[in-house]
Amino acid sequence: MKEQLEKIKLSFSDELESACLEKDINDIRIKYLGKKGEITNILKQMGKMEPEERPIIGKVANEVRNFISQNIELKLHKVREDALNKRLIEEKLDVTLPGKRINLGHKHPLSTVLDEIKQIFIGMGFSIADGPEIESDYYNFESLNMPKNHPARDTQDTFYINDNTVLRTQTSSVQIRTMQSQKPPIRIISPGRVYRSDAVDSTHSPLFHQIEGLVVDKGITFSDLKGTLQIFIEELYGKDSVIRFRPHHFPYTEPSAEVDVQCFSCNGKGCRICKNEGFIEILGCGMVHPKVLKNCNIDPEIYSGFAFGVGLERLAMRRYNIDDMRLFYENDVRFLNQF
Ligand code: DAH
Secondary structure, eight states: OHHHHHHHHHHHHHHHHHOOSHHHHHHHHHHHHSTTSHHHHHHHGGGGSOTTHHHHHHHHHHHHHHHHHHHHHHHHHHHHHHHHHHHHHHTOOOTTSOOOOOOOOOOOHHHHHHHHHHHHHHHTTOEEOOOOSEEEHHHHTGGGTOOTTOGGGGGSOOOEEETTEEEOSOTTHHHHHHHHHSOSSEEEEEEEEEEOOOOOBTTBOSEEEEEEEEEEETTOOHHHHHHHHHHHHHHHHOTTOOEEEEEEEETTEEEEEEEEEEOTTTTTSOOTTTTTSSEEEEEEEEEEOHHHHHHTTOOTTTOEEEEEEEEHHHHHHHHHTOOOTTHHHHOOHHHHTTO
């Protein structure tokens, strides 16, 4: 019996030695100290022993039992400590490491120029108006004195959604919407997207941006228009900017003009960018046609107004010396990072 206990002690020590998980150690505890465990088995056999042997074997059995339970506690303690240390090492955080840089985005160059333009006009007492991009034929053409079959419609390759609905080709539609919903005096600009079925090249895109301007009040004259646009261009491009007005025709203004600004590349001498003109056209404008005022129930005998429409991309291209409009839409970070 004593030898048996010694053997149990040895095999227990071996098993405990190789156990490294808490679960395995608990299994060992059950195997040796459990109700059907090895030590319990021995103790159960005590009854069959000679009475004088009992205390001796009992003492040894108790010693082995204490040995087993003490070593199990020690080993459990060690395994738990090891697991904790392992976790601490794995989860270690080096707070002295440099942080990961998060690249911040910034405004798109078109938004930067647009924001500047808005500020310039807000400074002159204008407010910002808005209109839908999916527009009726009436607001996009008809009410602007461009009835069906009017030749001026051909200059704008229109995306039709159905016979009466288009993707607006110009922000001029917002002029009508504004005059129908507000009484003069009116002083608004309306920036937004416009659409034309144009092939993409360095100066064309099926989607681009315009900024419409409209002023209606008593006694508004062409010199108000000239002065306003002169200030606008000087604020945007600098006091020494040179602009010129050229007579032109638009169905919704009379008289009408186009405005050119001196070429930023050759300063008026003539080069590839301005096609040897020395000037680049940047906007269309004129005095609001009496028919257009009437379409909006504004009496042309009492009120007059001026309007203008300008391409945002063109202004931004001149502003940043960009010679290809496609760069604005490709969103190549190497391009965008330069602004
Ligand atoms: N709508 C014209 C265009 O898309 C631009 C324009 C010209 C707007 C004259 C106006 C204007 O308000 O008076 O080319």
